[in-house]
Amino acid sequence: MLKTESPPPQGPALDQCPTPQLLAWLVDDQQQALAAVQAARPQLLAAVEAALPRLRRGGRLVYVGAGTSGRLGVLDGVELTPTFSWPRERALGLMAGGPAAMFEAQEGAEDDADAGRRELQALGLTPDDVVIALAASGGTPYVLGAVAAAREAGALSLGLANNAGTPLLAQADIGILLDTGPELIAGSTRLKAGTAQKIALNTLSSALMVGLHRVHGCWMVDMRASNAKLRRRAQALAERVGRATPEAAQAALQACDGELKPALLMLRAGLDASAARAPLQRCEGHLRLALSMSGLQDDETVPSGKT
Incomplete structure (x- = not known):
């Protein structure tokens, strides 16, 4: 079984423990998310260095995922416009199951590799585009189909996964392993696997915006005062x-x-x-x-x- 699908060694019986202890376990388990991102810093650096020249030439950021991973990708892209005045048309998000999947799970959609390929091809990718593909399992067919389309178009593909030795890490141009280990609730990757993805996305996109001169010192000088x-x-x-x-x-x-x-x-x-x-x-x-x-x-x- 994948690590994220397995229970932790000697996992506690969460349904039988007092609420204070339950909260302590859930909070403390999240610490592994930060450790996983810290271990991935060399790959994140490679991703930033490869993406920056493409974005300077006018490339787009395209986030692709399913379920929790897809929602985190869409969220990261949406926040770039109010924070850094990044053009909306240059931060695109694709989710298995379409926009409705943001609010209601479309579980079967992630199994369609052809849909991932078609939806990315429909964007008319160029070699300057950067595709950020997210899948905690590292093997979601929809995401792998999108990565295949990105590579066919010559776009840069970055693959973020929480399990080692998985297809996404191997097939993306740059694989970024966020090894968070077993989830306290086995298989619930909305927990520390999702936290690690959020930290990695924050790190990656913020570093890109700094590199694109949208930050001065530590100030958000490229925001537009719209409210x-x-x-x-x-x-x-x-x-x-x-x-x-x-x-x-x-x-x-x-x-x-x-x-x-x-x-x-x-x-x-x-x-x-x-x-x-x-x-x-x-x-x-x-x-x-x-x-x-x-x-x-x-x-x-x-x-x-x-x-």
Whole structure:
């Protein structure tokens, strides 16, 4: 049996233990998820280094999975737009069973390898696209069909699985093993296998966004202030990073339609909105480089009090 399908050695009788002990076991078991991702850092590094040049040329991120893995992939892709202003059309999510599977399990759909292949082919993949394929078992036919289509198109395929020696790890261009071992509830990969996938996806996509200059220091400078919370956050960042008064920060954000990067360049370099966009365009949105091109140096690295 796969590790994720097997009970832990001398597994406790969860249904017979007191609730405090049950909670302790469930929480403590999650620690293995972080350890699994830490062990996979070399593969995650290889994935980032292989994906970045493709994304810089205009490639897309395509997440593929079934069940819990598929939902985690869709979630990671959806969050890239509000967090980093990543274009929605460049973060696509495919789930076995279609969009309805996000809310209601479509258990049989994951067994259809041809569907995975067809649905990925329908996207018109190019060699610059990056396919992130997720399957805790490492052998989900739908996901393997999608990986086959990715390889046929010359796209980069990254395979994340929680069981060693499985087809997904072998067939993807870069296999990323998240070895979380047996689940406390045998076969329930929504537990620490899912946690490890979430950590790995957070790590992978965040590193890619940093590499694409969508973060400055540790600030989300590529977000768009589209609601009250984000407007407050943008205002605070414009004051802090732009070294501006509240009134000046607000005026710059309004002139730049809520976009932080040009607003920050306006504030720091004394430019108008149109002039602030020009250096950003020349250096592919790299705010630190744009500041340097404007004759400014920036020492903004981490919030005060942090090291």
